[in-house]
Amino acid sequence: MIKVNLDHSSLKTVELDNNKVKQIHEIIKTKSGAGNDFLGWIEWPEAFNKNEYDEMKKVANSLRSKIDILVTIGIGGSYLGIRAADEMIRGLNHSDKIKIIYSGHTMSSTYIAQLSEYLKNKKFGICVISKSGTTTEPGIAFRTLEKQLIEQSGIEKAKELIVAVTDGSRGALKTLANKKGYLTFTIPDDIGGRFSVLTPVGIFPLLVAGINTDNIFKGAIKAKNNLVQNDLTNQAYKYAAARNALYKQGYKAEALVTYELQMQYINEWWKQLFGESEGKEGKGLFPTSMVFSTDLHSMGQWVQEGPRKVIFETIIKIQNPVGNLSVELDQDNYDGLNFLAGKSFHEINSVAIEGVIDAHVNAGKMPNIILEFEKMDDEQFGYLVYFFELAVAMSGYMMGINPFDQPGVEVYKHNMFKLLGKPGIK
Numbered sequence: 001m002i003k004v005n006l007d008h009s010s011l012k013t014v015e016l017d018n019n020k021v022k023q024i025h026e027i028i029k030t031k032s033g034a035g036n037d038f039l040g041w042i043e044w045p046e047a048f049n050k051n052e053y054d055e056m057k058k059v060a061n062s063l064r065s066k067i068d069i070l071v072t073i074g075i076g077g078s079y080l081g082i083r084a085a086d087e088m089i090r091g092l093n094h095s096d097k098i099k100i101i102y103s104g105h106t107m108s109s110t111y112i113a114q115l116s117e118y119l120k121n122k123k124f125g126i127c128v129i130s131k132s133g134t135t136t137e138p139g140i141a142f143r144t145l146e147k148q149l150i151e152q153s154g155i156e157k158a159k160e161l162i163v164a165v166t167d168g169s170r171g172a173l174k175t176l177a178n179k180k181g182y183l184t185f186t187i188p189d190d191i192g193g194r195f196s197v198l199t200p201v202g203i204f205p206l207l208v209a210g211i212n213t214d215n216i217f218k219g220a221i222k223a224k225n226n227l228v229q230n231d232l233t234n235q236a237y238k239y240a241a242a243r244n245a246l247y248k249q250g251y252k253a254e255a256l257v258t259y260e261l262q263m264q265y266i267n268e269w270w271k272q273l274f275g276e277s278e279g280k281e282g283k284g285l286f287p288t289s290m291v292f293s294t295d296l297h298s299m300g301q302w303v304q305e306g307p308r309k310v311i312f313e314t315i316i317k318i319q320n321p322v323g324n325l326s327v328e329l330d331q332d333n334y335d336g337l338n339f340l341a342g343k344s345f346h347e348i349n350s351v352a353i354e355g356v357i358d359a360h361v362n363a364g365k366m367p368n369i370i371l372e373f374e375k376m377d378d379e380q381f382g383y384l385v386y387f388f389e390l391a392v393a394m395s396g397y398m399m400g401i402n403p404f405d406q407p408g409v410e411v412y413k414h415n416m417f418k419l420l421g422k423p424g425i426k
């Protein structure tokens, strides 16, 4: 369901380090590398707690009958994957009765004030998500919106409308939820935040959104069963080895490019996955992203003629679109576009992809890795999550770092707490 095409990458097969891939495959398989206590995502698509899943389905169904809006409150791994899945699967203008609104990923006073205003007199529920249970952004957003929900619905009703997803036993959010009588679902200890979208972090809100999460798991299991080879025939490893080979040649950044507007948050989710996993010890490709053809009209000039050997592109190409409209024939043809009449939008988008690849690779000397995706639905979402998680494990180990920690993120948090006067922080 994902094929890696290196025809336009300028890489020769010998530049991909098959031996290293084989060694690291053993390390991943035997769980003997750095950060090996965070490999729970490997078995998760089959090993997840089925009773908890059934319970989540029940709670989500009951919540669907009581609300119009689900406000999820979370940041980083407790935010991006949910939005990525929702927008990719349901689309940007869907007709499902439940709308998801995201909060807790900003401390912008304007954003929270406007959201709070918007939620006045609306039927909403809250899913507050934090693995550590101590993150400031979701913590303060929850204080505000929880209070509003209680005021709007009364304390007893609010208890039915608030669900927390957090650690099974530790953290302030777990304590708070227990004390106040809010339902909780568990993020396993051995799955880090950025690897957690297939845990209750993503699955519970997506169930509330009416998304078929069985199909998401089906896709993830398919990936788990497909991506078993210990060498470059494994497509996730091939992608990891290719980006490492370009990194070795001196490239500093990788832009993930999608031609599908509703996959913009796949890009955002991917940026956290690769950025937090690899940006360590002075190493790591800078993960950036673009949406084409939108950004060709703003970034296209830089990509075509800016400095070379800085950035390479990884293009997501969708084989089968969801809908397939065609351009209409217009009698007057004032815009001169009748030469496109009868052609489908997908055909035109696909031709654009070919044209752009040719312009960027041949004229622009910009390597392109192509990721061929079969489609853009629930099953494909599960597949791509597993694919990229396995790829980043391989890629991070190839770079010689621990892909499963994020020590650098703590530095800003410490400074912020110090400036805000948090007790016990010097």
Ligand SMILES: O=P(O)(O)OC[C@H]1O[C@H](O)[C@H](O)[C@@H](O)[C@@H]1O
Pocket: 075, 076, 077, 078, 129, 130, 131, 132, 133, 134, 135, 138, 193, 194, 276, 406, 409
């Ligand atoms: O889920 P939480 O514990 O609230 O964490 C949310 C996010 O914030 C942290 O700063 C980490 O760097 C991320 O990896 C994490 O996804």
